[in-house]
Amino acid sequence: MNISAARRNSFLSLAAGGIFLYAVIFSCACLLILFPAANPALHTQICLAAVLAACGTAAIMLVLFIVLRALVFRPIEILDREAHIIASINPGHVIELSGSHLLGELPKTISDLGEAFMKARRETAEAASVISSDIENSKTHLETILMTLTEGVIVCDERARIMFYNPAARAVFHENASLGLGRSLYLLCPAAPIENALALLRQRRIRHPEGQETENDVSFSCSTLQGKVINCRVHLLPLVQGVSWSFLFTCEDFSREADARGRREHLLRATIKSMRGPLTSLGLGVESLEMLPDLDAVNRAALERTMVQETRSLIGQFEVLAREIQELESPRFVVNDVFSEDLAACVARRLEEKKIRLTMIGSPLWVKADIHSLLFLLEFFAVKLHEHSGADVLELETLLGDRHVYFNYYWEGAEVPQAEIGKWMSCVLEPSAAHTVAEVLEHIGSEVWSKPHQAPGFAVLSFPVPSSASQWEPPRPLLPARPVYTDFIADEDAAETARLKDRALDSLSFVVFDTETTGLAPLGGDEILSLAGVKIVNMGIIVGETFDRLVDPRRGIPQSSIRFHGITDEMVRGMPHIEETLKAFHDFVGDSVLVGHNAAFDMRFLRIKEGRAGVRFKGPVLDTLGLSRYLHDHTPEHSLDAVAKRLGVEVRDRHTALGDSLITAQVFIKFLYLLKTQGITTLGQALEVSRQ
Amino acid sequence: MHRILIVDDEPNIVLALELLMKKEGYEVHTVDDGERAVQAAKELRPDLILLDIMMPKMDGYEVCQRIRSDASLKDVSIIMLTAKGREVEKAKGLALGADHYITKPFSTRQVVMKVKEILAARSDP
Numbered sequence: 001m002n003i004s005a006a007r008r009n010s011f012l013s014l015a016a017g018g019i020f021l022y023a024v025i026f027s028c029a030c031l032l033i034l035f036p037a038a039n040p041a042l043h044t045q046i047c048l049a050a051v052l053a054a055c056g057t058a059a060i061m062l063v064l065f066i067v068l069r070a071l072v073f074r075p076i077e078i079l080d081r082e083a084h085i086i087a088s089i090n091p092g093h094v095i096e097l098s099g100s101h102l103l104g105e106l107p108k109t110i111s112d113l114g115e116a117f118m119k120a121r122r123e124t125a126e127a128a129s130v131i132s133s134d135i136e137n138s139k140t141h142l143e144t145i146l147m148t149l150t151e152g153v154i155v156c157d158e159r160a161r162i163m164f165y166n167p168a169a170r171a172v173f174h175e176n177a178s179l180g181l182g183r184s185l186y187l188l189c190p191a192a193p194i195e196n197a198l199a200l201l202r203q204r205r206i207r208h209p210e211g212q213e214t215e216n217d218v219s220f221s222c223s224t225l226q227g228k229v230i231n232c233r234v235h236l237l238p239l240v241q242g243v244s245w246s247f248l249f250t251c252e253d254f255s256r257e258a259d260a261r262g263r264r265e266h267l268l269r270a271t272i273k274s275m276r277g278p279l280t281s282l283g284l285g286v287e288s289l290e291m292l293p294d295l296d297a298v299n300r301a302a303l304e305r306t307m308v309q310e311t312r313s314l315i316g317q318f319e320v321l322a323r324e325i326q327e328l329e330s331p332r333f334v335v336n337d338v339f340s341e342d343l344a345a346c347v348a349r350r351l352e353e354k355k356i357r358l359t360m361i362g363s364p365l366w367v368k369a370d371i372h373s374l375l376f377l378l379e380f381f382a383v384k385l386h387e388h389s390g391a392d393v394l395e396l397e398t399l400l401g402d403r404h405v406y407f408n409y410y411w412e413g414a415e416v417p418q419a420e421i422g423k424w425m426s427c428v429l430e431p432s433a434a435h436t437v438a439e440v441l442e443h444i445g446s447e448v449w450s451k452p453h454q455a456p457g458f459a460v461l462s463f464p465v466p467s468s469a470s471q472w473e474p475p476r477p478l479l480p481a482r483p484v485y486t487d488f489i490a491d492e493d494a495a496e497t498a499r500l501k502d503r504a505l506d507s508l509s510f511v512v513f514d515t516e517t518t519g520l521a522p523l524g525g526d527e528i529l530s531l532a533g534v535k536i537v538n539m540g541i542i543v544g545e546t547f548d549r550l551v552d553p554r555r556g557i558p559q560s561s562i563r564f565h566g567i568t569d570e571m572v573r574g575m576p577h578i579e580e581t582l583k584a585f586h587d588f589v590g591d592s593v594l595v596g597h598n599a600a601f602d603m604r605f606l607r608i609k610e611g612r613a614g615v616r617f618k619g620p621v622l623d624t625l626g627l628s629r630y631l632h633d634h635t636p637e638h639s640l641d642a643v644a645k646r647l648g649v650e651v652r653d654r655h656t657a658l659g660d661s662l663i664t665a666q667v668f669i670k671f672l673y674l675l676k677t678q679g680i681t682t683l684g685q686a687l688e689v690s691r692q
Numbered sequence: 693m694h695r696i697l698i699v700d701d702e703p704n705i706v707l708a709l710e711l712l713m714k715k716e717g718y719e720v721h722t723v724d725d726g727e728r729a730v731q732a733a734k735e736l737r738p739d740l741i742l743l744d745i746m747m748p749k750m751d752g753y754e755v756c757q758r759i760r761s762d763a764s765l766k767d768v769s770i771i772m773l774t775a776k777g778r779e780v781e782k783a784k785g786l787a788l789g790a791d792h793y794i795t796k797p798f799s800t801r802q803v804v805m806k807v808k809e810i811l812a813a814r815s816d817p
Contacts, residue, residue, distance in 0.1 A: 451787055
């Protein structure tokens with residue numbers, strides 16, 4: 001029963017009682033008037049008594065009503081409102097009933113109930129957050145692992161739409177802009193081989209129902225739509241309720257290897273073919289000389305000339321073959337690009353235990369080798385040098401040769417004789433694999449030697465290791481997450497903030513906004529492509545009032561960013577420029593307080609354009625990122641995705657300005673309720689905690 | 693007359709080189725292993741050594757290092773002859789004191805030209 005109904009009912013019953021009493025008194029009075037009694041004195045008395053009784057009753061009724069209203073109805077009304085707060089917003093709310101009342105223990109019981117409810121809710125929430133943070137942790141862990149794989153990994157649903165991919169996949173598809181979440185795998189490589197593989201795997205799965213061991217993989221090579229040869233593997237994932245036939249697609253760029261193999265085979269075939277001629281004629285020449293010892297001088301000279309020519313031709317061809325093969329030689333072991341500084345640091349740590357001090361000098365370089373072997377070699381040589389020369393201090397320098405990086409050990413003393421180094425060659429380097437130093441050197445394509453250093457009294461031990469292309473190629477930049485800024489406080493108008501800071505959060509209107517940009521550097525020429533905002537009034541999103549505009553950035557949109565926002569040059573052609581859009585957005589915002597997730601990032605882009613647009617966003621800006629950190633400090637995950645998931649906000653149209661604004665708005669409303677439970681009710685307080 | 697020492701364990705190659713060098717008018721001595729090479733170098737003090745790398749007992753690298761470590765032999769020119777054609781081996785040979793490095797198969801012309809060039813450079817100053 002709600003409050004007004006309760007009041008109405010009590011009033012009705014009171015009114016009914018009063019009317020009934022007055023009806024009785026009125027009837028008595030009428031009886032006396034209509035039937036005047038023989039005894040006028042008695043009549044007067046009865047009349048008087050009746051009037052007195054009526055007045056008395058009315059007075060009692062009035063007093064009773066006043067008392068009841070003060071001690072029962074009013075407190076019930078207050079209690080009802082307070083209980084509502086407990087039930088719907090804040091279970092921890094303490095009921096405040098000033099003055100006395102006749103409700104006995106009821107308010108306390110309700111408070112207790114609220115407290116018990118809050119405790120239960122908190123426990124549930126804690127349990128849920130522990131579970132969800134566990135899930136989140138293991139998910140993050142798994143994602144981190146996938147991110148570090150050098151093999152490209154793509155997870156697709158049954159319609160081959162990409163649900164996950166790692167950076168290696170991006171590298172395999174050569175930064176193809178079609179690689180993006182929710183897009184089809186078949187925009188990257190031909191559908192036929194993958195569909196065939198899937199059909200085969202599904203067939204196997206159907207033939208062998210769950211629980212039975214079946215082969216879930218099909219491997220094949222195919223060429224990407226950009227013409228690269230890739231080795232790939234399709235793996236049907238276990239059937240999960242609601243997710244049918246999703247599959248894992250792993251891929252490795254095989255172009256270079258395939259190319260090298262092809263060239264090697266071609267070279268061998270061509271050389272064999274072209275050597276046949278000279279070899280035949282050489283053989284014939286030798287045989288002729290043998291069989292015809294008394295050949296005349298002219299013919300003999302002609303024969304010799306031919307033989308000399310053919311021999312030179314053979315040698316020449318052999319030289320070409322030897323050189324080309326060396327270039328195409330593919331390593332037989334797993335090789336990696338590794339920075340010499342990292343190797344040196346590892347070896348230095350190992351050597352410390354053996355009381356050998358190793359310092360790295362010069363500038364470090366990239367090498368391409370089997371890291372395991374290289375580490376063992378570096379350690380082995382250092383130990384041997386120490387044993388041989390007694391030096392406790394070694395220096396390691398890397399020098400760049402044509403195709404090799406030379407690892408040079410320097411120490412004070414004489415060089416190591418080649419005979420001694422020869423003895424080292426038969427030492428077993430890796431007990432488990434039983435490889436000798438010579439074998440390991442051979443497989444990394446190296447040699448080792450020692451000679452005196454240019455500086456008198458010092459010596460060098462050198463061994464070259466194939467150089468890595470990383471020397472010349474700058475490292476491929478990983479697409480970074482939006483950088484987190486917190487420096488926008490300086491930009492806001494202090495007077496405006498002061499004016500608003502004591503306003504209750506639930507009395508303010510907000511505009512939750514987001515931008516999509518060509519990149520991450522507003523000062524480096526990146527521009528806004530899309531700007532959107534959503535209004536919140538009375539803690540609710542105003543559905544009909546959204547701001548959503550595409551902006552012509554007056555520049556090309558980098559392919560690498562299209563994957564994130566899906567906005568292409570064609571889409572923004574003819575759209576208004578940022579100045580016009582910003583002015584319109586300023587009008588849209590009006591008196592509202594701006595809210596954004598990692599708002600400082602977007603504000604940087606807005607601030608730069610304020611001057612040219614002739615507007616200024618004076619008010620303070622609330623950051624849901626900061627609020628999330630304050631409210632959920634148990635986790636380091638505060639990306640919009642993570643926050644939305646934690647709060648149960650459905651993620652839709654992620655990475656569009658409007659979609660992200662809507663998600664952030666829903667998150668923000670949930671935060672407003674949560675802030676209230678923490679006693680944070682004013683804008684000033686919210687700003688303060690979000691910036692802690 | 694310049695004196696040349698040929699060090700190789702492959703008799704056919706030794707024979708061919710010996711004939712060529714003699715034809716060019718040099719005094720030629722031959723040995724077929726590393727230890728004898730070092731000994732011969734000390735005794736004969738050749739102007740130039742044609743030194744094979746892959747040999748039994750002592751390889752060409754070690755011979756080279758030993759000869760270079762003997763101050764009295766510092767003026768001997770050394771041309772390394774080898775079937776190993778990799779860049780690292782060449783680097784190693786030159787690092788250990790060889791003046792030049794020729795990979796097999798080589799043309800006789802190539803060797804003769806190099807020998808002449810090196811010996812001419814020695815006599816110039």
